Every structure is written in C-alpha cells, then in structure tokens.
Amino acid sequence: SREPSLPPGPPTVPLLGNLHIFPTECAHFRFTEWARQYGGFYSLKIGPGTTVVLTDPAAVKVLMDQRSGNTVDRPAMHVADCVTGGLNTVLARYTENWRTLRRAAHTILTPQESRKHLPIQQAEATQLLHDILSQPDGFYTHIRRYSSSVILSVLYGKRAPRYETRETTAFFEAQHEWERVLEPGSPPPIDLIPLLKYVPARWAKWKRDCARTRKLQRDLYFGLLNDTRERLGRGEENGCYMEEILKSQEELGMDAEMIGYLGGVLIEGGSDTTSSFLQTLILALTAYPEAQKKAQEEIDRVVGSDRMPTLDDPPIPASPPILIPHSTLAAEEYKGYTIPKSATIFVNVYGIFHDPDLFDDPETFSPERSLLTENGTKPGVDGSDLRHNLPFGVGRRICPGIHLAQHSINLNTVNLIWAFQFSPDIDASGNPIPPDTSAYQRGMFTAPEPFTAFRGPLGRPCLDRAMSAEVCRCA
Numbered sequence: 001s002r003e004p005s006l007p008p009g010p011p012t013v014p015l016l017g018n019l020h021i022f023p024t025e026c027a028h029f030r031f032t033e034w035a036r037q038y039g040g041f042y043s044l045k046i047g048p049g050t051t052v053v054l055t056d057p058a059a060v061k062v063l064m065d066q067r068s069g070n071t072v073d074r075p076a077m078h079v080a081d082c083v084t085g086g087l088n089t090v091l092a093r094y095t096e097n098w099r100t101l102r103r104a105a106h107t108i109l110t111p112q113e114s115r116k117h118l119p120i121q122q123a124e125a126t127q128l129l130h131d132i133l134s135q136p137d138g139f140y141t142h143i144r145r146y147s148s149s150v151i152l153s154v155l156y157g158k159r160a161p162r163y164e165t166r167e168t169t170a171f172f173e174a175q176h177e178w179e180r181v182l183e184p185g186s187p188p189p190i191d192l193i194p195l196l197k198y199v200p201a202r203w204a205k206w207k208r209d210c211a212r213t214r215k216l217q218r219d220l221y222f223g224l225l226n227d228t229r230e231r232l233g234r235g236e237e238n239g240c241y242m243e244e245i246l247k248s249q250e251e252l253g254m255d256a257e258m259i260g261y262l263g264g265v266l267i268e269g270g271s272d273t274t275s276s277f278l279q280t281l282i283l284a285l286t287a288y289p290e291a292q293k294k295a296q297e298e299i300d301r302v303v304g305s306d307r308m309p310t311l312d313d314p315p316i317p318a319s320p321p322i323l324i325p326h327s328t329l330a331a332e333e334y335k336g337y338t339i340p341k342s343a344t345i346f347v348n349v350y351g352i353f354h355d356p357d358l359f360d361d362p363e364t365f366s367p368e369r370s371l372l373t374e375n376g377t378k379p380g381v382d383g384s385d386l387r388h389n390l391p392f393g394v395g396r397r398i399c400p401g402i403h404l405a406q407h408s409i410n411l412n413t414v415n416l417i418w419a420f421q422f423s424p425d426i427d428a429s430g431n432p433i434p435p436d437t438s439a440y441q442r443g444m445f446t447a448p449e450p451f452t453a454f455r456g457p458l459g460r461p462c463l464d465r466a467m468s469a470e471v472c473r474c475a
C-alpha cells in the first residue's frame with residue numbers, strides 16, 4: 001500500500017500496488033489522465049518501489065532543476081547493463097563512469113563547438129531537400145538519413161550519403177534490437193525480482209536478445225572507432241570529434257571501452273531524436289494546413305524566393321512525450337510529502353504542454369501561441385516556471401546535444417516550410433484524409449507511424465538552381 005508520506009495516486013492492490021495498471025505503451029496519455037485526477041505531483045506504487053510523476057512545471061523546476069544534485073540518478077535497468085556494461089550515458093546510473101562520459105560529451109557539444117559543425121548540417125540539409133524533391137515518397141527515410149549522416153560526420157568524419165550506407169543500416173539494425181530490449185514489458189520484471197538474473201540463457205529469451213544487441217552495437221561502435229584510430233595512425237586526420245577524444249584520452253580518464261560507447265551513445269542520441277522531431281513537424285504541417293500557410297507567409301516575408309533560409313531565420317521547440325526517468329539518491333521533501341531514496345521520477349512533458357489550465361486549446365498545433373506569451377501560455381497565466389527547452393531534459397541530465405540538435409531542427413524546419421507544400425492524401429471522392437496525429441510507434445525512442453503527405457515544391461528559382469546540381473554521394 002501507499003505510505004502516508006507519499007503524494008496521492010491511484011488506489012493500490014496487495015503486493016502489486018499499481019503495477020497491474022502501469023501503462024506499457026503510450027504512457028503519457030495515462031499519466032496525463034491521472035494528473036488531471038490526482039494533481040501535478042502524484043505517486044504510483046510499483047510493488048514495494050515508488051514512482052513519482054510530475055506534470056506541474058513548478059514541481060519540475062524545484063525537484064528536477066534546483067535539486068538536481070539529488071534527482072540526477074537513473075533507475076536500475078539490468079537489461080541496459082547487460083547490453084552496454086553500464087556505459088550508455090543516457091541510461092547509466094550516477095557513477096564515476098557517467099561523470100567521465102558526460103564531461104567528454106560536453107567538450108564537443110558546447111555552443112561554440114556546435115557552431116563549428118554548422119557547415120555539415122547545412123550541406124546535409126540541402127541534400128535532404130534534394131532527396132525529397134527527387135523522391136517525395138521517401139521523405140520519411142530521407143530524414144533518417146539526414147540525422148545519421150550529420151552525427152556520423154561530426155563524430156567520425158564519415159558521411160551517410162545514402163540511407164543504405166553500411167554504417168546507417170548497421171545502426172538502424174542495432175537500434176531496432178535495442179528498442180525491443182528496452183521496450184517496457186518486453187523483458188520480465190528483473191529489476192523488481194532480481195532472482196530472475198540467474199535464469200540460464202537457454203530459458204531466458206531476454207538474455208539472448210541482450211547478447212545479440214550487444215554484439216550488433218559493439219561491431220558498429222568499435223568498428224568505427226578502430227577505423228578512426230587506424231586513420232590517425234596513417235596521419236590522415238579529418239578533424240572529427242572522435243579524433244580529439246582519442247588524442248586527449250588520458251587527460252579525460254577514458255579507456256578504449258568508454259570511448260567506443262561514448263561514440264555509440266552520441267550516434268543513438270543524435271539520430272532518431274532529430275529525425276522524430278522532423279517527421280512530427282511534417283505530420284503537423286500536413287494535419288494543420290492553416291498553421292502551414294501562416295508559417296509559409298512569415299518565411300516568405302523574411303526569406304523570400306531569391307535565397308535559401310539560414311539559421312538566423314525563425315526557430316521552433318521540439319517535444320518528446322516523457323523524459324527518460326530519473327531517480328533519487330536520497331529522500332527528498334516536497335510540499336509536505338517525502339519522496340523516498342531510489343524512487344523513480346517521470347517528467348510528463350506531454351501532460352505539461354497539454355494542460356488546459358496553462359494553454360488555450362492545447363490539442364491544436366498552433367505555433368503562433370508562442371508569439372503571444374514567452375512560453376505560449378494563455379495570456380494572464382503565469383508560465384514562468386516553464387522552460388522552452390524542457391523537452392531536452394532537466395538538471396544535470398539535460399541533453400548535452402541540445403545545441404547541435406537545435407541547429408538541425410531550426411535549419412530543416414525553415415527549409416522544409418520554405419521549399420514544400422505538404423498536404424494530406426486524397427480519398428476516392430477527392431476529399432483530404434487528415435493523418436492521425438496521435439499514431440506514434442511504441443517504444444522508448446518514439447516517432448510517428450509512417451504516413452503519406454503529398455508535397456509539391458513551392459517554385460523557388462534558387463531552389464531549382466540548387467537542385468539541378470549533382471548531389472555528392474561519396475562518403
């Protein structure tokens with residue numbers, strides 16, 4: 001049962017607590033329903049353990065940003081340790097290894113360093129326009145090619161000129177297996193019943209899945225690292241990030257194992273997040289033609305037809321539904337309640353940005369709301385506890401790739417709206433079939449289900465000129 005010192009939550013049953021009603025897919029919808037019932041700070045009992053869900057910007061600010069020293073940990077995840085030996089920065093506990101990996105990631109991803117990668121992003125963004133123009137139906141995969149090519153170039157100086165490039169397909173294969181391993185409900189509840197760790201592999205499918213995923217990841221991450229090391233040995237530097245890390249390896253206190261996984265987590269962090277945002281953007285533009293029209297008019301006013309957009313043109317925020325869970329290092333007091341040590345904390349970003357008390361008509365895609373007030377809240381409502389970059393995380397765990405990601409997002413958002421008209425499919429009677437904006441793939445790294453969107457180029461003379469050039473397909 002729920003301890004009296006915990007914030008309220010759904011009624012519990014013996015032994016399981018709330019485990020039997022814990023959502024295993026699209027958790028943000030259920031988390032949001034409960035928030036409307038129990039408030040922005042409520043608890044769930046998962047067996048003997050405690051989970052806290054935050055859907056209140058003030059609670060997020062205090063507990064996750066201001067008291068981040070205590071909420072910086074991640075919950076135990078045995079399967080992640082089996083696959084990466086505790087060296088995946090995103091899922092790692094608050095250990096010395098995490099601090100070392102995080103420091104190293106930070107050195108290349110500062111605002112100044114991120115600006116140096118802009119020429120790569122601009123070149124890849126131009127190829128993205130070219131690819132969509134020449135093969136519109138493939139826009140979904142062209143976007144995935146874009147994001148993995150940017151991160152592979154930044155890290156290893158190696159492009160992915162095609163979606164079928166060896167490293168890209170190897171990455172998507174490994175990522176697919178990784179997502180299956182991490183999918184809630186896919187492995188048995190090992191973190192709740194640690195005895196399950198000792199079941200022999202021949203009876204534990206999850207162990208065989210972990211071993212296969214580990215091999216796929218290591219083949220790719222250490223293969224890329226070895227290529228870089230060998231290139232350095234031949235004196236053929238190309239100025240990529242992993243060269244810097246290899247050169248300052250001792251100073252950073254990293255061994256080869258850590259460097260391999262650092263590269264891996266940055267490929268993972270930099271690929272599907274960025275592409276999911278851009279796919280979501282196209283989904284929203286297709287479903288909300290009025291919003292698309294307004295954005296095009298604004299871009300026409302600022303950019304026009306004679307030049308392509310640049311990064312100084314307008315920005316837009318991104319939004320994953322729930323942040324990666326955090327965990328407490330010690331008990332934490334808030335509003336008269338006590339969150340115990342080792343409690344799991346979810347920040348329900350979806351629930352916050354869909355709160356009708358904070359936002360007018362929150363279900364509607366309406367970017368212009370951000371022009372009315374700083375965080376897009378209703379006029380007269382205090383939105384000062386919100387942060388526009390909340391979708392990138394909180395406290396000491398905030399996404400280190402935020403600047404690189406913002407450049408990709410801003411550049412491609414403006415490019416896509418400037419260059420194309422996205423519109424829904426048409427049925428047999430000629431009526432538009434609006435895409436389902438809530439159809440998202442299940443799993444930890446969510447993205448819209450593939451959808452169709454007719455798109456026509458907007459007749460930009462300078463786009464035509466740029467597109468008539470040959471696109472370099474070399475790596």
Ligand code: HEM
Nearest residue numbers: 089090269270273274277324391392393394397399401405
């Ligand atoms: C639209 C793009 C992106 C979004 C929305 C995004 C979002 C996030 C979020 C929500 C977290 C968890 C923060 C938390 O626990 O509070 C995170 C962590 C992380 N991200 Fe990103 N990210 C993006 C792009 C990138 C890029 C481009 C990179 C690498 C170049 C990257 C690398 C990482 C890493 C390494 C972590 C783990 C941080 C840690 O746990 O210490 N991300 N990201």
